[in-house]
Amino acid sequence: MSSTRSLVRRAVLGVTAVTAALVLAACGSDDGSSDTGSGTQPSASANAEDTADARNDQDVDFAQGMIPHHQQALQMAQMAKSRASSPEVKDLASRIEKAQDPEIKTMSGWLEAWGEDVPSGMPGMDHGGHGNNDSSDMPGMMDTEDMDQLMEASGHDFDTMFLTMMIEHHEGAVEMATTEQDKGQYGPAKKLADDIITAQTAEIEEMNKLLAKS
Incomplete structure (x- = not known):
């Protein structure tokens, strides 16, 4: 046991x-x-x-170029408040201003964080010349003479001139954004470029329809 x-x-x-x-x-x-x-x-x-x-030189160029490009669009949009006769043109101008002003702030923030120069000044409004020398070569930018003519116009003439100039301006922005998509590296910048292409392509179509009606 x-x-x-x-x-x-x-x-x-x-x-x-x-x-x-x-x-x-x-x-x-x-x-x-x-x-x-x-x-x-x-x-x-x-x-x-x-x-x-990660970012590259293209991302910096995109932000430094698109800021003055947007600034000029805002100037044109602000003129429409008192000079446009068409409610559709005024509404479009208001939407352009609401969309592009925050984008300027976003791109300025990137450049500051990267230690790069943030463009300043009012492109196309320098009566002593063509404003920012760098911006004068950007696609779709208006020169001083163009901006002066727009400022002097009113009513139906302003509407037609505004739409014609803004279509060209938007086409330039789409071209710049497409380059950023192809060659840029910074994710948020490429996303903004995509947003610009989508929004401004739609607005180009809208403006062409308004021109056809005028």
Whole structure:
């Protein structure tokens, strides 16, 4: 009887020892895999962050070019408040202003964060010349003479001139945004470029219809 109890005890102890060993091995495996994960995670996170923040010269050129481009569109839109006769033209001008003013602030914020120059001044409104020398070469930009003529117009003449000039202006913005999509690297800038293409292409179509009606 005594020997039987001894055998049972040994068997139980043996099973307990094996179970304990398996549990320890499992814990060791979990710790190891956890350590490996914690060792690689920050690196993957950092790489993802670096990629998201990556930018190139095209991104800087896009922001520095589109800011004065938008500023001129705002000047034209503000003229429409007192000079346009068509309610449709006034409504369009108001929507252009509401859309592009926040975009100017966004792009200015990028340039400040990157330590780059933020364009200033009023393109096309410098009566001593053609305003910003860099902006005068951008697609769709009006020169001082164009802006002066628009400022002097009113009523139906203003509506026609505004629509004609803004179509050209929008086409230039779409061209610049397309270049950013093709050659840019900064995700938010490429997204803004896509938004500009979508919105301004639709507005070009709208303006062509308004011109056809006038």
